[in-house]
Amino acid sequence: MLSTAARIDKVIHIVAASDKSWEAAARTAVAEAAKSIRELTFAKVIERDLLVNDGLLIYRIKLEIEFQVDRNRSDSAGLPIQVRRYLIVANQTLANTELVSWVAAKSSDHRAEFHVVVPQTAPSVLHADPATGLIGPAAHTMVLESRHASLEEGERRLASFRHALGEIADSVTGEVVLSDPVTATRVVMGRSSFDEIVVSVLPAGISRWLKLDLPSRIERAFHLPVTTLVERDDS
Amino acid sequence: MDSVYNVIELIGTSDESWEKAAAAAVSEASKTLRDLRVAAVVEQDLLIEASEVMLYRTKIRLSFKHESGE
Numbered sequence: 001m002l003s004t005a006a007r008i009d010k011v012i013h014i015v016a017a018s019d020k021s022w023e024a025a026a027r028t029a030v031a032e033a034a035k036s037i038r039e040l041t042f043a044k045v046i047e048r049d050l051l052v053n054d055g056l057l058i059y060r061i062k063l064e065i066e067f068q069v070d071r072n073r074s075d076s077a078g079l080p081i082q083v084r085r086y087l088i089v090a091n092q093t094l095a096n097t098e099l100v101s102w103v104a105a106k107s108s109d110h111r112a113e114f115h116v117v118v119p120q121t122a123p124s125v126l127h128a129d130p131a132t133g134l135i136g137p138a139a140h141t142m143v144l145e146s147r148h149a150s151l152e153e154g155e156r157r158l159a160s161f162r163h164a165l166g167e168i169a170d171s172v173t174g175e176v177v178l179s180d181p182v183t184a185t186r187v188v189m190g191r192s193s194f195d196e197i198v199v200s201v202l203p204a205g206i207s208r209w210l211k212l213d214l215p216s217r218i219e220r221a222f223h224l225p226v227t228t229l230v231e232r233d234d235s
Numbered sequence: 236m237d238s239v240y241n242v243i244e245l246i247g248t249s250d251e252s253w254e255k256a257a258a259a260a261v262s263e264a265s266k267t268l269r270d271l272r273v274a275a276v277v278e279q280d281l282l283i284e285a286s287e288v289m290l291y292r293t294k295i296r297l298s299f300k301h302e303s304g305e
Contacts, residue, residue, distance in 0.1 A: 023252050026281060027288050034286035045253075045279035063281070 008070040012191050013046060017060045022048050025061040035175035036115055036192050037067045069193045081111055087188060088116045089181055089218070090200035091154070093231050094161040099200050102229055107168050115192060116174035118158055119184035122150040151176055181214055182221060189222055197226045203233035239301040244277060246294045253279050256293035268299050 016029035026043070034040050043063040051058040071082045086106065093099050094116070106112045123143050154176030162169045177184035185197065199215045201207040207230070209215075219226040247260030253276075261274050278294040 021252070023288075023291065026291075030281065030283055030288050031286060034283070040283050040286065043281040043283060045281070 006070065007068060007072060009066045010069040010191075010193070011064060011066050013062055013064055015060060015062045017051070017058050019056060019058055022059045022061045025059050026063060029061065029063050033063075033065055033191075036173055036188060037065070038113070038173060040065065040067065042066070067192075071195075075110065083111050083113050084196065085192075085194045086112060086114045086196050086198055087185070087192075087194040088114055088198045088200060089119065089185055089214075090116060090161075090198075091118055091120065091157065091181075092202060093200040093229070094118065094157040096231055097164070098231055099229065100161070100164045102198075103165060103172065104168055107171055110171070112171065114172045115188065115194070116158060116161065116172060117184050117188045118154040118174065118176045119181040120150040120154040120176055120178050121180065122147040122178040147178055150178055181209060182217055185218055185222065194224065197222065197224050198229060199226060200229045201231065203231050205233065207231075240298045241301050242296060242298045244294055244296050246292055248282075248290045248292045250290055253291045253293045256291045257295055260293060260295050261297075264297055268297070271297060271299060273298065 012033075014029045014033055016025045016032070018024035018028060026045070030040070030043060033043075043065050045061060046064050047062040049060050051060060071085065073081055073083050075081045088099070088103075090099060103114055107114070123146055158174045158176060162172065162174065165172060175188070177187050179187065181199075197218055199209065199218060201209045201214070204210055210228075210230070215226050215228040243264070245260040245264055247256040247258070247263070249255035249259060256279075257274065257276060261271070264274075265271055274295040274297050276293060277296045280292050281288050282290040282292065
């Protein structure tokens with residue numbers, strides 16, 4: 001049996017690219033990994049390579065990162081405690097005070113950690129002009145701009161949610177994933193581990209996620225207990 | 236004539252790049268070693284603080300001719 005002092009780490013590889021330098025690529029990778037990993041202090045370079053694209057150099061770097069996956073922590077007095085890790089899937093409800101109160105209640109004894117994933121839909125496929133079979137540069141720019149806007153929108157929601165949490169925000173990490181909710185959850189599950197998934201949805205009448213039966217789909221896909229937080233309909 | 240070489244490893248750090256980290260290690264080694272010719276990069280890693288890269292570290296391997304003192 002594991003003692004409470006035991007520690008289990010997970011090892012992942014992250015690949016990032018930059019058109020400037022391997023250092024810049026590494027900074028991108030670290031910033032990305034830090035979104036879902038607490039206490040990230042070390043990364044090892046596994047591989048570096050160059051892609052040559054139309055005479056332009058792309059610097060790629062592969063980093064190895066280790067992080068704690070067990071639930072053993074110490075409290076403020078240094079005594080061993082166990083935490084429960086929640087993955088919260090939320091988008092529009094981040095602006096609502098109900099989710100804030102729920103997180104506050106769960107974290108009252110400091111034995112809970114939360115990661116928020118904000119799935120934002122954004123175009124990922126470029127549609128070619130049926131007449132020419134080509135993808136115009138204007139269409140490409142439009143897709144990039146739309147993805148950027150979705151990302152910013154998600155980051156804004158996440159920032160105001162963290163702001164509303166106040167001091168509790170310390171036990172909350174979060175990230176925006178440009179994808180549907182199930183895929184976004186899969187992305188996050190791939191690099192971290194959780195005990196429970198919380199799906200935060202709008203009131204029953206208007207929630208698209210409830211219409212899609214997202215909570216059951218997530219439960220089937222990840223075999224974890226799923227809690228659905230339905231926002232109250234005050235209108 | 237047969238030769239013998241010493242091999243040592245050093246870790247240099249920089250807050251800017253792995254190149255500067257390597258240069259720091261080489262310049263330190265050259266203070267005490269003569270005829271340094273090749274430094275091989277053995278390992279590179281990163282120290283991270285508050286979600287940002289704090290230090291680039293480069294481990295280099297240096298070899299230099301063993302002088303028996305004759």
